[in-house]
Amino acid sequence: MRLSTLTMTAAALLATTTLSFAAGELNIYNWGNYTNPDLIKKFEEKFDVKVTLTDYDSNTTALTKIEAGGHGFDIVVPTGNYVPIYVEKGLLLETRPDEMENFKNVAPRWVDVPWDMGRHYTVPWQWGTTGIAVNKKSYSGDINTSAIFLDPPAELVGKVNVVPEMSDVMNLAIFYVGGEACTEDKEVLRKVRDLLVAAKPKWQSMDYGTTDKLKNGEYQATVNWNGSTFKARQENPDVAYGYPKEGYPLWMDAVAVLKDAKNVENAKLFQNFLMEPENAAMISSFAGYANGISGSAEFMPEKMKGAPELETPEDLQAAGQFLPVCPKSARDIYTAIWTELQK
Amino acid sequence: MASAKPAATAHRSDSGVMERRAERERTRRNWLLSAPALALLVIGASGPLIIVLVYSFMTPGDFSGVEWTPTFDAWVQIFFTRDIFDDTLGLADAHLSIFWRSVRLSLLTTAITIVFGLPTAWFIATRPGRARTFWLFLITIPFWTNLLVRTFAILEMIRNEGLLNTWLIKLGVIASPLQIMYTDTAVLIGMAYVYLPLMVLPLYAAIERFDFRLVEAGYDLYANRLQVLRRVILPIVKPGIVAGSILVFVPSLGAYVTPRVLGGGKNMMIGNFIELQFGQGRNWPLGASLSIFLLLIVMVALLYYVRASTRGSSHD
Known part of the structure; x- marks a missing residue:
């Protein structure tokens, strides 16, 4: 009864207002192959908004394009450690998700995050870990170690891929030799450089596209993200995920509204929409990563429940840590080592 | 005879002036006519290249872009590098x-x-x-x-x-x-x-x-x-x-x-x-x-x- 009155009112509103007002728009700028089309469709139907989705492949690409201006995007989904850069550069709108209706669903762990204390700007999208994926057919030893790619066991020599993600790879290697994230300690970095340069001849490639190549057996081992490994395992049960005990990066992507957004109200609606457990579950069921919303698990597909890629074993939880964005002085050294590695 | 000579010279120089003026006119017209093409060439081809060239003499920005402090560093870096460990x-x-x-x-x-x-x-x-x-x-x-x-x-x-x-x-x-x-x-x-x-x-x-x-x-x-x-x-x-x-x-x-x-x-x-x-x-x-x-x-x-x-x- 109430619903039908609402529909009537909506219809009346539709009839009286101009078309452009009724059909709102929302332009989302997100990582490629990361957004569930069903989620978008649901949002479009619920709010009568036309959503346009544009892809990027790295945080730097996104930041550069948004800084240049004239992009027309309303929403961007940077990794947590990039959020302070966006804020510092004055690119984000303070939408106060913490005052939104669905904020109560955000898991306590993800409320006071270092990149957005108290969540004044961003809403959780997904979070995950960077670790190691191995095909158990090729190697049956311990896979909870970065040695898989930094000092490959004989079975995996020439069969390891390393994703060309400088920050992840450098920090995995730094953790492996006992250093701290973003370190500028020369002794540590010398060890890191020697380690990487010595390991490289034992690598097969340095490439992305790990999900498919793990699936079809092209890669026997690779540095990889947990969700990608989860997806690969659905079609190739031999694939397993390891959490390097020496230390591994954690990350979380965050949904923010841009300061020059043209569809601010729709963007806020979208932020609130994403904090609803059922919708957050849709994000996860598509990309295979955990989200930060309590109660979303029960809406997730059966296969995700208790998946080893999504639930870190207790003894390995402490090894994971969020990476800060390293200062320029550290990055310059890392780029030099990275160049030497790929020369 | 003596007076005819300067007159002739004057006449010659007069036509010379006219000719030069016509010449200048023609040049100006040619420039004007080719201006759109030239503008396109300068803006479309040299413009971006000049930006690249200018950027190559700047200091890298903190996250992307450049800071407007001129330096030759980027050119030196092509061939020479400061060793990250012993700074040579x-x-x-x-x-x-x-x-x-x-x-x-x-x-x-x-x-x-x-x-x-x-x-x-x-x-x-x-x-x-x-x-x-x-x-x-x-x-x-x-x-x-x-x-x-x-x-x-x-x-x-x-x-x-x-x-x-x-x-x-x-x-x-x-x-x-x-x-x-x-x-x-x-x-x-x-x-x-x-x-x-x-x-x-x-x-x-x-x-x-x-x-x-x-x-x-x-x-x-x-x-x-x-x-x-x-x-x-x-x-x-x-x-x-x-x-x-x-x-x-x-x-x-x-x-x-x-x-x-x-x-x-x-x-x-x-x-x-x-x-x-x-x-x-x-x-x-x-x-x-x-x-x-x-x-x-x-x-x-x-x-x-x-x-x-x-x-x-x-x-x-």
């Missing part, structure tokens, strides 16, 4: 080896395309008219497809579970798959395939004009087949070879997609190195100076082409 300035051997790989692979690509392109172009040029159009059409078909798609097609053929290895194993030639992917060989195969049409077309143009009676003349003068090829055909076809080589060498040098997809990203070429500076490395000035540096290499290659082709025509 030394030759940037990592950069040099990346340049050398790019030049070496590009030269090899050029050589491979000549070896395959010359017989192909010869074959096409010696067909009768209609068939010739058909064969040329076949050569241009790959251009209809995106470079990335073509590169992935090559990937499907040479990867370990790909067509080539499957067939070779089935035929019993090899027992385990050949590891071609992620090697320089893979990059070479990919680049040679992608750029082959750029070699065939100028070669065809050169061979098509070739007067085949010269070959007969050569045989009449007791030249053997190799001598006819070396002394008669190659000198005449040479401008085609040079033009094709430039067309293949230049894009090979800046290749980005092929080394990334087929080379597995382990070893960079200049294109990938430049991308690193604008992406994860966040050193835009170095990326800019490297881009200009690449342009300079290309210009040297083009100058060589101009000199080679004019020398060729002066022999005629």
